[in-house]
């Protein structure tokens with residue numbers, strides 16, 4: 001039994017005499033049942049009073065296995081010897097975070113800001129870990145070393161290392177692992193598991209242990225340790241895994257640390273215990289210590305968001321006993337403290353950044369931490385929802401039947417499973433997802449990438465084999481982590497000149513046309529004045545340029561032309577976008593325009609097949625690999641990839657960022673931090689940034705800058721997609737009537753162009769735009785009658801001769817997407833999934849009846865996207881009465897019925 005709920009008040013610390021002698025206690029009043037119950041007192045005894053010191057009203061407290069007592073007719077609870085006390089259990093702390101927190105809380109904070117930089121110890125450590133995994137899987141040492149070092153070719157090359165020296169060092173480190181594994185008692189492979197992901201709902205922990213040996217955690221360290229005992233913070237890390245295993249009912253009594261450098265030490269020079277493997281007993285007291293430290297961390301993070309002070313709470317370093325002068329991070333710590341004017345045990349150097357920059361940093365730091373909470377809330381659904389609820393929520397594919405597990409290249413696994421025919425979810429090919437044996441929390445789960453997702457089969461690639469019975473959406477924190485780093489780099493390392501523009505202290509500068517190179521063409525694009533102006537703005541920008549591109553106005557085409565012009569002037573260009581799709585589309589446009597000298601950075605499954613020939617493969621000879629990346633005139637990667645440790649090492653003259661209106665400010669910084677100048681391309685009248693939290697992250701840097709500096713922007717006003725009739729409404733409502741068809745052919749498109757006889761169709765399905773009211777009934781997020789009607793409309797178009805590939809259906813909710821998908825074979829998806837694409841014929845299912853309740857209808861930008869996907873025929877299906885309740889939708893209805 002547990003008690004759990006938000007804290008109402010925290011009592012004073014007291015000492016009382018008991019039959020066991022003097023004992024400390026502290027009473028905390030909570031509202032049990034997660035706030036639903038009447039307040040009760042929970043007495044925290046002994047060392048748990050330390051956790052009470054961090055507790056504040058509003059935080060959530062969990063006490064496991066408490067003792068229940070009655071006092072003056074009131075029920076109360078008290079900790080027992082079996083109890084764990086956890087603050088903010090919903091805040092999932094990463095084990096590596098606890099490890100650095102124990103060294104120094106401020107180091108934990110600094111690590112969040114700086115991310116994992118590219119340096120040799122990190123790369124070498126990764127290689128040794130991979131070799132460790134290979135050895136556990138029975139691979140031969142030499143083959144593994146060669147393979148893993150080759151795979152790290154790019155990173156090693158960027159760091160200036162040669163293959164032979166790295167192989168040599170890895171071999172010496174790996175010898176420790178091999179020697180240890182060779183000891184007879186460890187030979188039984190079944191007792192081993194390499195790399196095991198663990199999540200703990202009770203302790204609010206998550207992480208990935210290097211290995212499990214007979215259920216006990218083994219951690220690999222590439223450093224040396226000549227003491228008998230493992231290092232303290234290494235033990236903390238192993239103990240966190242022990243806690244998570246404990247929650248699964250395993251009772252790991254020992255933890256093992258493997259210091260691989262020990263075998264490489266010279267016995268004549270080093271004294272002490274040179275054995276690489278050090279074991280320690282995982283005692284209850286130590287585990288409790290780890291939980292208390294985790295609680296202190298979670299409490300600090302809670303305060304960062306909830307304390308009323310002007311600035312978010314961050315650790316100062318005074319919380320730790322550590323000596324700053326011994327700390328490797330001392331310099332970085334002092335710089336951050338100095339620039340952000342933060343209190344710090346290490347002291348400060350440098351002058352603080354201006355107020356507006358610190359305010360900006362604080363605002364986005366908090367916004368990103370809020371986003372992290374939202375991500376944790378997604379994690380929670382993994383254990384709070386039943387598999388059926390998760391499936392109904394489109395967040396999981398359940399009931400999969402494993403068909404095959406095949407070992408493929410690089411010691412990876414391909415898992416194949418049969419999937420029930422009607423199962424649908426948010427998951428798409430290329431997504432990273434959590435593959436599990438049916439229970440992603442207490443069973444066996446591995447992260448993998450979906451490589452194929454057909455109507456009755458799913459294929460996933462993972463590092464370790466799993467019985468694939470369930471596949472869950474994986475709520476990754478990587479975007480938050482990389483955004484924090486990008487924020488840090490932008491504010492603390494950013495060029496002052498750039499910051500003057502970003503913070504509105506001056507207008508962006510542009511070169512005079514006369515200063516263009518003599519061989520620059522008179523016009524970059526001769527059939528579209530706005531596009532030509534956009535390219536001019538891009539090549540002349542000394543800070544930034546903003547290209548506003550409504551639907552189908554040739555953003556991609558213009559980006560490609562601008563890149564060619566910039567390269568012709570000798571610039572090295574970074575091409576980026578929010579999605580892989582947009583990056584590949586821009587590359588395709590570049591190649592269509594005859595420019596091929598590009599390098600695509602991305603994972604194999606992320607990059608579209610026809611762009612794989614220009615994809616940067618990390619594997620290879622270090623120098624050659626580094627040169628490939630450093631010398632490419634155009635490098636293309638998503639903004640998420642721009643935040644990777646490899647890309648953070650790169651420099652460019654100019655960044656062109658597509659879909660910039662869908663990026664948060666920190667997400668945009670990730671790309672533009674790498675460059676001198678930048679060009680943002682987007683449309684703030686279409687979908688805003690994709691975030692879970694409602695805060696500053698919902699406005700893009702693109703939108704903020706275009707509103708601040710209209711003179712640095714141009715709007716592309718000729719569209720190449722929609723007929724005159726289709727574009728009219730969007731043009732009037734979103735673009736002040738400025739959007740026009742680019743040519744008479746575009747304006748005059750009709751269904752007849754597809755060889756269809758319009759007379760064969762009902763009148764409301766022709767004429768460019770039509771409206772059908774099927775008299776349906778909304779039920780939750782679906783409307784069955786409407787779905788039937790939509791399918792019938794699609795059938796009518798097909799019967800009239802439209803190719804099913806030329807038809808798309810858009811619905812506002814996934815439930816309705818599924819409802820329609822069951823009744824037709826054409827592409828059916830949500831608005832968000834349709835952004836950036838188009839079809840000859842689009843049918844939109846509006847679902848709502850009676851009123852327009854729901855966030856979908858509040859954001860007109862979403863509707864703008866839905867209404868601007870069709871080229872020749874757009875048919876809206878919905879309830880006329882519901883649409884009539886809102887003036888915007890009433891105007892839409894008038895237009896559709898005209």
Ligand SMILES: Nc1ncnc2c1ncn2[C@@H]1O[C@H](COP(=O)(O)OP(=O)(O)OP(=O)(O)O)[C@@H](O)[C@H]1O
Nearest residue numbers: 528549550551552553554555556557558720836837
């Ligand atoms: N100046 C031009 N001359 C001729 N064709 C053009 C021109 N600009 C764009 N196009 C064509 O118009 C079509 C749409 O262009 P593009 O794909 O670049 O639009 P987009 O704005 O990126 O679209 P989306 O709104 O989907 O992002 C393409 O077929 C492209 O080749």
